[in-house]
Amino acid sequence: MSERVLLKNMRSDCGPVGFDEYRQLGGYEALERAVRTMTPDEVINMVTESxxxxxxxxxxxxxxxxxxxxxxxxxxxxxxSNTDEMEPGTFKDRVLVNTDPHLVIEGITMAAYAVQADVAVFFIRPSYNDDAELIERELSAAREAGMLGKNILGSDFSFDIEVHRSAGRYICGESSAQANAIMGKRPNPDKTGHMTSSGLWGMPTVVNNVETLAHVPHIIRNGVEWFKGLAATPTGDGTKLYCVSGEVVDPGCYELPMGTRLGDIIFEHAGGMLPGAEFKTCIPGGASTSFVTQAQLATPMDFDSMKAAGLSLGTGSIVVFDKNTCLVQATINILTYFARESCGWCTPCRDGIPYMLSLLQDIEAGDGTEADVKRLETVAAGMAHAYCGFAPGAASTVKGLLRSFRDEVREHLDGRGCPFGDMEKPKPGDWKVLDRDAS
Ligand SMILES: Cc1cc2nc3c(=O)[nH]c(=O)nc-3n(C[C@H](O)[C@H](O)[C@H](O)COP(=O)(O)O)c2cc1C
Ligand code: SF4
Known part of the structure; x- marks a missing residue:
């Protein structure tokens, strides 16, 4: 059994750890150490070295x-503090916030100390309202105990955290779009400057995912070598919250050494395939990563190893598909989401994703040709020219489909239609791709 770090305080009833319990378990000791005995640069150096x-x-x-x-x-x-988490298949931030809200609060406060920030915005998707309320309650407890507010723990450092509920679009997870959303503007990404010098209201702003931030108190408390030693690979860092969903026996969120092999996460930790199901493929890091092959199951799930295998770690959220799943249908499903969520700012994404979707729908219906497959490939490649990372992410599944499962796509062509049976028809109220007024 590997060491749990972020989820080490998880209670048997899975309820959140409150302030007093967190304190008894050593919580806020790292913050105390930082603000009383370390300079901001020392905190930055330690996190860098880790x-x-x-x-x-x-x-x-x-x-x-x-x-x-x-x-x-x-x-x-x-x-x-980014808890937008609208990447399909991803629910790790929610598990983390629900398990140990004060670890998250301590991590945010330590990042703030490191860059001498004054205020943090805890940005959370609206469907996580229970978690937003939980954080608001626990922020009050932390404030009352002097962990937030003026002169934290009697030091010169003053800082506070506010909760901001998103209006609920995927693009609000992108750092600069998120800044626009917080400022009450239309949430388009904005690549005209660097957030660290000109972010919220033109001021220096650091954006981090909550899982990233939650590692910081542990690094300060236990040291750089300890953190490095947690990983399964030399290229990994610490532990990682991997989500697993789809056709597996035990779907869930697993904290494992960064660099645990993809196949081990699915077949050991998530219990393998459901009875009667047979592994066909998975997406390894949320819907903006591509389908993997059986041979790629041996890849360590850390950033560099995945990149070297032509994959990406993304959010480390694995969705597993059975051999009877039509991957054209699965890709249609994913692209329908991305077509809806495009912010509409740039042409490759705004028009290219619905176009890829319509090509796939034709292929699925048996109306596609080899020329359509080539068109699909060209448009997917063109997503690299979009304004932000959203469109290349959306194209990943299409690229993976054409790279590793092209024969399956070809089986649909020239009047043959889907070998797996018809795709479920949209129900009334389902979103229609080109009907923008309805969204
Ligand atoms: C379309 C899009 C959506 C994103 N959504 C999220 C998100 O929900 N949560 C998140 O932490 N980062 C998201 N990101 C990445 C952020 O832009 C940013 O890189 C990240 O929050 C930085 O934190 P980190 O360095 O700790 O990972 C998204 C990026 C893109 C392009
Ligand atoms: S790639 Fe898509 S989400 Fe990103 S700016 Fe362009 S239209 Fe908006």
């Missing part, structure tokens, strides 16, 4: 990002 990489999908080194905030940068400085 190799902690962002868990929001891109894997950017956390300490390096914090180091981008100039020492003489103006105030107020902000933290955006």
């Amino acid at each position: 190799g902690l990489r962002g868990r929001g999908g891109a894997g950017f080194p956390a300490g390096r990002k914090w180091g981008f905030v100039r020492k003489d940068a103006p105030h107020p400085r902000y933290i955006q």
Whole structure:
């Protein structure tokens, strides 16, 4: 059994750990140590040396990002704690917040100390309202105990956290779109500057995923070598919350060494395939990553190993498909979501995703040709020219489908239709791809 870190305080009833219990378990000791005995630079250096990489999908080194905030940068400085989590298949942040809300609060506060931030916005999707309310309650408890607010733990450092509920679009998870959403603007991504110098209201802003932030108190308390030693691979860092869903015996959120092999997560930890089901493929890191092959199951699930295998770790959220699943249908399903969620700012994404979807729908219905498959490939490749990471993410499943399951696509062509049976027809009220007014 590997060491649990982020979920080590998980209670048997799965209820959240309250302030007093968290304190008894050693909670807020790392914050105490940081604000009383460490300089902000020492905290940044330790996090940098630990190799902690962002868990929001891109894997950017956390300490390096914090180091981008100039020492003489103006105030107020902000933290955006990203709990948007609208990537299909991903529910790790919710599990974390629900299990140990004060670990999250302590992690945010330590990041704030490191960059001398004044305020954090805890950005959370609206369907997580129970979790938002939980965090609001626990923020009050932390404030009352002097862990937040003016002169935290008697130090010179003052800081507080506010909860912001998203209006509920996937693009609000992207850091600059999220900043626009918080400021009450239309949530388009904005790549004109760097968030660390000009983010919220033009001020220095650090954006981190909550899973990333929750590692920080543990790194400060237990040290860099301990953190590095938790990983299963030399390229990994610490532990990772992997989500598993789909046709497995035990779907759930598993905290395992970063770099645990994909096949081991599915077949050992999630109990393998359901009775009667047979593994066909999975998406390894949420809906914006591509289908894997059987041979790729041996890949360690860390950022570099996945990249070397031509895959991406994404959010580390695995969705498993059985051999009877039509992957054209599965891709239609995923693209329907992405077509709806496109913010509409740039043409490749706004028009390209619905176009890929219509090509796939034709293929599924038996109306597709080899020329359509080529068109699909060209349009998917063109997504690399979109304004933000949303569109290349949306194209990943299409690329994976054409790269690894092209024969299955071809079986649908030239009047043959779907070899797995008709796709379930949309029900009244289901979103229609090109009917934008209805969304
Ligand atoms: C379309 C899109 C959606 C995203 N959604 C999320 C999200 O829900 N949560 C998240 O932490 N990061 C999300 N990201 C990544 C963020 O832009 C950002 O890189 C991340 O929050 C930084 O934190 P990290 O370095 O700790 O990973 C998204 C990125 C894109 C392009
Ligand atoms: S890629 Fe899509 S989500 Fe990103 S800016 Fe363009 S339209 Fe918006």
